[in-house]
Amino acid sequence: MNNAFTLTSEIIALSESSTWEGAKREWIFTHAFQRPESACLCGKKSIINVCIITNFINDNETEVGNCCVKKFMDMDEGEAVFISLNKLKHDIESNITGVALDMFNETGKITAWEYEFYSDVMKKRKKLSPKQIKYKVAVNRKFMTYYRDKS
Ligand SMILES: [Zn+2]
Numbered sequence: 001m002n003n004a005f006t007l008t009s010e011i012i013a014l015s016e017s018s019t020w021e022g023a024k025r026e027w028i029f030t031h032a033f034q035r036p037e038s039a040c041l042c043g044k045k046s047i048i049n050v051c052i053i054t055n056f057i058n059d060n061e062t063e064v065g066n067c068c069v070k071k072f073m074d075m076d077e078g079e080a081v082f083i084s085l086n087k088l089k090h091d092i093e094s095n096i097t098g099v100a101l102d103m104f105n106e107t108g109k110i111t112a113w114e115y116e117f118y119s120d121v122m123k124k125r126k127k128l129s130p131k132q133i134k135y136k137v138a139v140n141r142k143f144m145t146y147y148r149d150k151s
Pocket of ligand 1: 040041042043044064065066067068069
């Protein structure tokens with residue numbers, strides 16, 4: 001069976017619309033995480049980067065791999081989360097991306113103060129003070145608990 005067909009029929013089954021064009025517009029990106037050995041609706045296995053998408057009409061929720069998420073919505077956010085997670089895994093003092101930060105803020109997971117602070121320090125070229133690094137790392141750790149290894 002064709003993989004793209006499997007994905008679209010699975011999504012349509014979970015949607016109100018019975019056409020792909022209509023169904024794909026019912027879904028929004030809600031979450032991303034990394035989990036080894038995940039599977040995508042298309043049938044692809046051994047996926048690590050997983051996106052949770054939610055149907056805003058009937059509240060259905062499903063997981064898709066990063067292999068397919070771009071097929072039916074603007075997935076800049078999903079990409080940004082994975083890029084950011086990988087950066088933090090290598091260096092907890094690095095920056096998450098601007099898109100990931102906005103998303104983290106818009107979903108209400110950080111305080112207004114944290115958002116302002118992070119937006120400010122991520123632009124700085126100069127070395128941060130130990131205190132600034134401490135706050136930034138705290139936000140990074142928060143980001144990782146929300147977006148990493150949910151099982
Ligand atoms: Zn897939």
